Amino acid sequence: xxxxxxxxxxxxxxxxxxxxxxxxxxxxxxxxxxxxxxxxxxxxxxxxxxxxxxxxxxxxxxxxxxxxxxxxxxxxxxxxxxxxxxxxxxxxxxxxxxxxxxxxxxxxxxxxxxxxxxxxxxxxxxxxxxxxxxxxxxxxxxxxxxxxxxxxxxxxxxxxxxxxxxxxxxxxxxxxxxxxxxxxxxxxxxxxxxxxxxxxxxxxxxxxxxxxxxxxxxxxxxxxxxxxxxxxxxxxxxxxxxxxxxxx
Numbered sequence: 001x002x003x004x005x006x007x008x009x010x011x012x013x014x015x016x017x018x019x020x021x022x023x024x025x026x027x028x029x030x031x032x033x034x035x036x037x038x039x040x041x042x043x044x045x046x047x048x049x050x051x052x053x054x055x056x057x058x059x060x061x062x063x064x065x066x067x068x069x070x071x072x073x074x075x076x077x078x079x080x081x082x083x084x085x086x087x088x089x090x091x092x093x094x095x096x097x098x099x100x101x102x103x104x105x106x107x108x109x110x111x112x113x114x115x116x117x118x119x120x121x122x123x124x125x126x127x128x129x130x131x132x133x134x135x136x137x138x139x140x141x142x143x144x145x146x147x148x149x150x151x152x153x154x155x156x157x158x159x160x161x162x163x164x165x166x167x168x169x170x171x172x173x174x175x176x177x178x179x180x181x182x183x184x185x186x187x188x189x190x191x192x193x194x195x196x197x198x199x200x201x202x203x204x205x206x207x208x209x210x211x212x213x214x215x216x217x218x219x220x221x222x223x224x225x226x227x228x229x230x231x232x233x234x235x236x237x238x239x240x241x242x243x244x245x246x247x248x
Contacts, residue, residue, distance in 0.1 A: 029105065029140060030136050030143060031146070033112050036099075036106045048099060051099050052115065055114075056115055059116065062119050063119075064093055066092040069098070069128065070102070071131055072102075073098070076226055077098070080227055080231065081235070084233050087236075092122075097110070102131060104132055107128050108151060116152065116156055120156065122159060122247050123160045123247055125164065125239065126149065126161060130225070132144060134180065141183075141187045157199075161199060162246060163201065164205065164239070166187060168181055168209055172223075175215035175217075192204070201246070203238075203239060205234075
Protein backbone atom coordinates (compact mmCIF):
# COMPACT_ATOMS: atom_id res chain seq x y z
CA UNK A 1 0.00 0.00 0.00
CA UNK A 2 2.77 2.49 0.84
CA UNK A 3 3.90 3.17 -2.78
CA UNK A 4 0.44 4.51 -3.54
CA UNK A 5 -0.05 6.87 -0.59
CA UNK A 6 1.50 9.94 -2.21
CA UNK A 7 -0.64 9.61 -5.33
CA UNK A 8 -3.77 9.18 -3.27
CA UNK A 9 -2.98 12.29 -1.23
CA UNK A 10 -2.40 14.43 -4.32
CA UNK A 11 -5.61 13.16 -5.88
CA UNK A 12 -7.66 13.95 -2.81
CA UNK A 13 -6.29 17.48 -2.63
CA UNK A 14 -7.80 18.18 -6.04
CA UNK A 15 -11.25 16.99 -4.96
CA UNK A 16 -12.71 20.34 -3.93
CA UNK A 17 -13.14 21.40 -7.56
CA UNK A 18 -15.55 18.69 -8.59
CA UNK A 19 -18.86 20.17 -7.46
CA UNK A 20 -18.29 23.46 -9.26
CA UNK A 21 -16.80 21.77 -12.32
CA UNK A 22 -20.12 20.07 -12.99
CA UNK A 23 -21.90 23.41 -13.32
CA UNK A 24 -20.07 24.54 -16.46
CA UNK A 25 -20.17 23.10 -19.97
CA UNK A 26 -16.97 21.48 -21.18
CA UNK A 27 -14.73 23.16 -23.74
CA UNK A 28 -13.87 19.76 -25.18
CA UNK A 29 -16.36 17.01 -26.15
CA UNK A 30 -16.62 14.26 -23.50
CA UNK A 31 -15.20 11.62 -25.85
CA UNK A 32 -12.17 13.65 -26.99
CA UNK A 33 -9.10 13.45 -24.76
CA UNK A 34 -8.10 16.75 -23.15
CA UNK A 35 -6.13 17.79 -20.06
CA UNK A 36 -7.85 19.92 -17.44
CA UNK A 37 -7.04 23.53 -18.27
CA UNK A 38 -6.46 26.57 -16.08
CA UNK A 39 -8.81 29.24 -17.43
CA UNK A 40 -6.51 32.04 -16.27
CA UNK A 41 -3.27 30.80 -17.82
CA UNK A 42 -4.62 28.74 -20.69
CA UNK A 43 -2.27 25.95 -19.59
CA UNK A 44 -3.00 22.54 -18.04
CA UNK A 45 -3.85 22.86 -14.34
CA UNK A 46 -0.81 22.40 -12.13
CA UNK A 47 -2.53 20.13 -9.61
CA UNK A 48 -3.99 17.98 -12.35
CA UNK A 49 -0.62 17.54 -14.02
CA UNK A 50 1.19 16.77 -10.75
CA UNK A 51 -1.33 14.05 -9.92
CA UNK A 52 -1.14 12.68 -13.44
CA UNK A 53 2.65 12.57 -13.38
CA UNK A 54 2.53 10.74 -10.07
CA UNK A 55 0.08 8.20 -11.48
CA UNK A 56 2.37 7.65 -14.47
CA UNK A 57 5.22 6.94 -12.06
CA UNK A 58 3.07 4.42 -10.18
CA UNK A 59 2.11 2.78 -13.47
CA UNK A 60 5.75 2.44 -14.48
CA UNK A 61 6.50 0.66 -11.20
CA UNK A 62 4.23 -2.10 -12.49
CA UNK A 63 2.97 -3.19 -9.07
CA UNK A 64 -0.72 -2.27 -9.25
CA UNK A 65 -3.10 -5.17 -9.80
CA UNK A 66 -6.30 -3.21 -9.25
CA UNK A 67 -6.78 0.33 -10.56
CA UNK A 68 -9.58 2.77 -9.74
CA UNK A 69 -10.24 5.47 -12.35
CA UNK A 70 -12.44 8.48 -11.65
CA UNK A 71 -12.91 11.95 -10.22
CA UNK A 72 -13.00 13.33 -6.65
CA UNK A 73 -15.44 10.66 -5.51
CA UNK A 74 -12.80 8.08 -6.38
CA UNK A 75 -9.96 10.27 -5.07
CA UNK A 76 -11.88 10.42 -1.80
CA UNK A 77 -10.78 6.90 -0.96
CA UNK A 78 -7.83 8.77 0.51
CA UNK A 79 -10.15 11.05 2.48
CA UNK A 80 -13.35 9.66 3.92
CA UNK A 81 -12.47 6.24 2.61
CA UNK A 82 -8.89 6.00 3.89
CA UNK A 83 -9.80 3.58 6.70
CA UNK A 84 -11.94 1.42 4.45
CA UNK A 85 -9.49 1.21 1.51
CA UNK A 86 -6.76 -1.02 2.98
CA UNK A 87 -9.22 -3.42 4.58
CA UNK A 88 -11.34 -3.75 1.45
CA UNK A 89 -8.70 -3.67 -1.29
CA UNK A 90 -5.22 -3.87 0.24
CA UNK A 91 -4.79 -7.52 -0.69
CA UNK A 92 -5.21 -6.61 -4.36
CA UNK A 93 -2.26 -4.16 -4.50
CA UNK A 94 -4.54 -1.26 -5.52
CA UNK A 95 -3.82 2.10 -7.10
CA UNK A 96 -6.20 5.05 -6.98
CA UNK A 97 -6.09 7.19 -10.13
CA UNK A 98 -8.85 9.60 -9.14
CA UNK A 99 -8.58 13.38 -9.59
CA UNK A 100 -11.11 15.89 -8.31
CA UNK A 101 -13.07 17.76 -10.95
CA UNK A 102 -12.24 15.32 -13.73
CA UNK A 103 -14.65 14.79 -16.57
CA UNK A 104 -14.59 11.93 -19.03
CA UNK A 105 -12.28 13.79 -21.42
CA UNK A 106 -9.74 14.33 -18.64
CA UNK A 107 -9.64 10.67 -17.66
CA UNK A 108 -9.39 9.78 -21.33
CA UNK A 109 -6.40 12.09 -21.71
CA UNK A 110 -4.72 10.62 -18.66
CA UNK A 111 -5.04 7.01 -19.77
CA UNK A 112 -3.75 7.82 -23.26
CA UNK A 113 -0.77 9.67 -21.81
CA UNK A 114 0.97 7.13 -19.64
CA UNK A 115 -1.30 6.05 -16.81
CA UNK A 116 -1.86 2.65 -18.39
CA UNK A 117 1.75 2.09 -19.42
CA UNK A 118 3.95 -0.33 -17.48
CA UNK A 119 1.25 -2.06 -15.47
CA UNK A 120 -0.87 -5.13 -16.11
CA UNK A 121 -3.72 -5.03 -13.59
CA UNK A 122 -6.22 -7.81 -13.24
CA UNK A 123 -9.08 -5.34 -13.00
CA UNK A 124 -10.16 -1.71 -13.26
CA UNK A 125 -12.97 -0.02 -11.37
CA UNK A 126 -14.34 2.91 -13.39
CA UNK A 127 -16.86 5.49 -12.20
CA UNK A 128 -16.86 8.80 -14.06
CA UNK A 129 -19.26 11.31 -15.60
CA UNK A 130 -20.93 13.31 -12.85
CA UNK A 131 -18.82 16.39 -13.62
CA UNK A 132 -20.02 16.31 -17.22
CA UNK A 133 -23.66 16.38 -16.19
CA UNK A 134 -23.96 20.14 -15.77
CA UNK A 135 -23.32 21.02 -19.39
CA UNK A 136 -22.99 18.00 -21.66
CA UNK A 137 -25.86 16.07 -23.29
CA UNK A 138 -26.69 12.54 -22.15
CA UNK A 139 -25.47 10.92 -25.37
CA UNK A 140 -22.16 12.80 -25.27
CA UNK A 141 -21.45 11.79 -21.68
CA UNK A 142 -22.22 8.17 -22.54
CA UNK A 143 -19.83 8.41 -25.49
CA UNK A 144 -17.13 9.69 -23.16
CA UNK A 145 -17.57 6.79 -20.74
CA UNK A 146 -17.66 4.36 -23.65
CA UNK A 147 -14.42 5.75 -25.06
CA UNK A 148 -12.71 5.30 -21.69
CA UNK A 149 -13.82 1.67 -21.44
CA UNK A 150 -12.74 1.00 -25.03
CA UNK A 151 -9.34 2.58 -24.40
CA UNK A 152 -8.76 0.55 -21.25
CA UNK A 153 -9.74 -2.62 -23.10
CA UNK A 154 -7.41 -1.80 -25.99
CA UNK A 155 -4.42 -0.95 -23.81
CA UNK A 156 -5.05 -3.57 -21.11
CA UNK A 157 -6.74 -6.54 -22.86
CA UNK A 158 -5.90 -8.93 -20.00
CA UNK A 159 -7.83 -6.87 -17.46
CA UNK A 160 -11.48 -7.05 -16.46
CA UNK A 161 -13.42 -3.80 -16.19
CA UNK A 162 -15.93 -3.19 -13.42
CA UNK A 163 -17.91 -0.24 -14.77
CA UNK A 164 -20.03 1.42 -12.11
CA UNK A 165 -23.15 3.42 -12.77
CA UNK A 166 -22.59 7.10 -12.04
CA UNK A 167 -23.60 7.63 -8.43
CA UNK A 168 -26.74 9.60 -7.45
CA UNK A 169 -26.38 13.29 -6.66
CA UNK A 170 -28.75 15.66 -4.92
CA UNK A 171 -29.68 19.32 -5.01
CA UNK A 172 -28.88 21.67 -2.13
CA UNK A 173 -30.07 22.54 0.43
CA UNK A 174 -32.39 19.59 1.02
CA UNK A 175 -30.64 16.90 -1.03
CA UNK A 176 -33.52 15.97 -3.30
CA UNK A 177 -32.75 14.09 -6.51
CA UNK A 178 -33.17 16.74 -9.19
CA UNK A 179 -32.88 17.10 -12.99
CA UNK A 180 -29.12 16.53 -12.99
CA UNK A 181 -29.63 13.17 -11.34
CA UNK A 182 -32.25 12.27 -13.94
CA UNK A 183 -29.68 12.99 -16.64
CA UNK A 184 -27.23 10.63 -14.95
CA UNK A 185 -29.89 7.92 -14.89
CA UNK A 186 -30.22 8.29 -18.66
CA UNK A 187 -26.46 8.04 -19.09
CA UNK A 188 -26.43 4.88 -16.96
CA UNK A 189 -29.19 3.40 -19.10
CA UNK A 190 -26.84 3.69 -22.09
CA UNK A 191 -23.50 2.66 -20.57
CA UNK A 192 -25.01 -0.42 -18.92
CA UNK A 193 -25.06 -1.93 -22.41
CA UNK A 194 -21.25 -2.03 -22.39
CA UNK A 195 -21.50 -5.10 -20.14
CA UNK A 196 -20.47 -8.04 -22.31
CA UNK A 197 -20.32 -10.62 -19.52
CA UNK A 198 -16.72 -11.48 -20.43
CA UNK A 199 -14.47 -8.46 -20.10
CA UNK A 200 -16.72 -5.58 -19.04
CA UNK A 201 -19.12 -5.87 -16.13
CA UNK A 202 -21.61 -3.14 -15.27
CA UNK A 203 -22.82 -2.65 -11.71
CA UNK A 204 -25.32 -0.07 -10.45
CA UNK A 205 -24.95 0.39 -6.70
CA UNK A 206 -26.83 3.70 -6.54
CA UNK A 207 -29.69 2.26 -4.49
CA UNK A 208 -27.19 1.32 -1.80
CA UNK A 209 -26.65 5.03 -1.20
CA UNK A 210 -30.21 6.23 -1.83
CA UNK A 211 -32.68 3.36 -1.32
CA UNK A 212 -35.76 5.40 -2.27
CA UNK A 213 -36.28 8.61 -4.19
CA UNK A 214 -34.37 10.79 -1.76
CA UNK A 215 -33.54 13.03 -0.11
CA UNK A 216 -29.96 11.85 0.22
CA UNK A 217 -28.80 10.99 3.73
CA UNK A 218 -26.11 13.44 4.88
CA UNK A 219 -24.47 10.66 6.87
CA UNK A 220 -23.64 9.06 3.52
CA UNK A 221 -23.25 12.10 1.23
CA UNK A 222 -22.87 15.28 3.33
CA UNK A 223 -22.83 17.58 0.26
CA UNK A 224 -25.19 15.27 -1.66
CA UNK A 225 -22.35 14.17 -3.93
CA UNK A 226 -19.21 13.09 -2.05
CA UNK A 227 -19.06 10.23 0.42
CA UNK A 228 -18.35 9.93 4.12
CA UNK A 229 -16.56 6.94 5.65
CA UNK A 230 -19.99 5.30 5.93
CA UNK A 231 -20.52 5.90 2.23
CA UNK A 232 -17.18 4.38 1.29
CA UNK A 233 -17.95 1.33 3.39
CA UNK A 234 -21.20 0.94 1.48
CA UNK A 235 -19.26 1.20 -1.78
CA UNK A 236 -16.67 -1.36 -0.70
CA UNK A 237 -19.31 -3.81 0.51
CA UNK A 238 -21.34 -3.41 -2.68
CA UNK A 239 -18.53 -4.20 -5.10
CA UNK A 240 -16.61 -6.64 -2.91
CA UNK A 241 -18.17 -9.91 -4.13
CA UNK A 242 -17.92 -9.04 -7.82
CA UNK A 243 -14.41 -7.68 -7.44
CA UNK A 244 -13.32 -10.91 -5.76
CA UNK A 245 -14.49 -12.81 -8.84
CA UNK A 246 -12.63 -10.49 -11.23
CA UNK A 247 -9.40 -10.56 -9.24
CA UNK A 248 -9.01 -14.35 -9.33
